[in-house]
Amino acid sequence: MKSVTVIGLGPMGSAMAGAYLRDGYDVTVWNRTPARADELVARGARRAESVEAALTANELVVLSLTDYDAMDAILAQAPESALAGRTLANLTSDTPDRARRAAAWLAGRGAVQITGGVQVPPPAIGTPDAMTYYSGPEDAVEAHRAALEVLTGIDYLGADHGLAALYYQIGIDMFWTALLGYLHGQAVAEANGISAADFLPRAVKTMDLRYFLEFYAPRIAAGHHEGDVDRISMGVASLEHVLRTTRASGVDDSLPAAALEIFRRGVSAGHGQDSLTSLVGVLKRS
Numbered sequence: 001m002k003s004v005t006v007i008g009l010g011p012m013g014s015a016m017a018g019a020y021l022r023d024g025y026d027v028t029v030w031n032r033t034p035a036r037a038d039e040l041v042a043r044g045a046r047r048a049e050s051v052e053a054a055l056t057a058n059e060l061v062v063l064s065l066t067d068y069d070a071m072d073a074i075l076a077q078a079p080e081s082a083l084a085g086r087t088l089a090n091l092t093s094d095t096p097d098r099a100r101r102a103a104a105w106l107a108g109r110g111a112v113q114i115t116g117g118v119q120v121p122p123p124a125i126g127t128p129d130a131m132t133y134y135s136g137p138e139d140a141v142e143a144h145r146a147a148l149e150v151l152t153g154i155d156y157l158g159a160d161h162g163l164a165a166l167y168y169q170i171g172i173d174m175f176w177t178a179l180l181g182y183l184h185g186q187a188v189a190e191a192n193g194i195s196a197a198d199f200l201p202r203a204v205k206t207m208d209l210r211y212f213l214e215f216y217a218p219r220i221a222a223g224h225h226e227g228d229v230d231r232i233s234m235g236v237a238s239l240e241h242v243l244r245t246t247r248a249s250g251v252d253d254s255l256p257a258a259a260l261e262i263f264r265r266g267v268s269a270g271h272g273q274d275s276l277t278s279l280v281g282v283l284k285r286s
């Protein structure tokens with residue numbers, strides 16, 4: 001029978017265990033706070049009474065935790081012998097370096113880590129468009145392809161364990177800053193009596209950055225920063241208008257102020273007449 005262990009039952013791990021149950025897997029679960037397993041157990045999951053029991057129940061162990069410190073704290077509760085022969089699909093967010101160090105530590109105990117970075121929120125687990133970055137030994141990913149694909153599609157990046165974490169962090173860097181931009185805009189909107197619901201169709205259009213990404217990516221890659229369609233000096237003037245509108249609305253201005261400061265650094269570095277893409281170089285030198 002298809003079987004898997006899931007350790008970590010936050011919103012993400014619970015969604016993963018649920019997807020395995022729906023797919024007919026024999027699912028063993030463990031969580032630091034045992035009550036979080038109750039609903040899954042009611043749906044047919046087995047509750048492991050210890051970390052050791054969770055690890056030894058199955059060859060494939062999926063980890064979904066806040067960070068790698070949580071993994072260390074959990075694995076310290078089991079004898080190291082419980083790790084031998086296991087494949088740990090670690091879908092926990094952390095830095096590339098932490099991912100590499102954990103994989104090496106596990107390898108020293110006879111376990112294989114597959115490093116993953118999930119690109120979708122919990123409700124999208126088990127849906128067709130969901131994707132996860134993976135890195136680590138390709139043969140281990142292939143051996144567990146069917147089980148991993150119960151959760152999401154696989155974007156395999158290479159043997160270096162840090163790659164999945166790096167790609168994930170680059171994506172989440174863009175996600176948090178873009179989402180915060182959306183939230184800031186809605187704060188200004190609400191302060192002016194415009195509801196988020198009213199603004200929604202405009203927000204969707206504004207946040208669709210596909211045209212800009214496809215236009216800028218080849219130029220960034222080529223180091224081509226000519227200010228033929230956009231200039232940093234224009235960005236400075238524009239952000240000053242945003243800042244003044246924000247202040248006049250009584251809304252916190254720290255986000256547009258930080259953006260303006262970066263644009264001004266671009267001007268100070270001599271890029272006032274260059275494209276916004278020259279900020280990539282300015283940021284790399286920071």
Ligand code: NDP
Nearest residue numbers: 008009010011012032033064065066070073092093120121
């Ligand atoms: P949570 O932070 O809610 O996950 C918490 C899990 O980690 C719980 O099982 C919690 O146990 C456990 N945990 C935390 N600290 C410890 C510790 N010191 N010892 C033992 N267990 C610990 O995150 P999510 O479930 O939302 O996400 C899991 C991972 O997936 C994260 O790395 C996140 O970045 C990533 N991710 C999340 C997305 C999302 O939208 N939620 C989207 C994409 C990726 P307890 O229940 O006892 O607190």
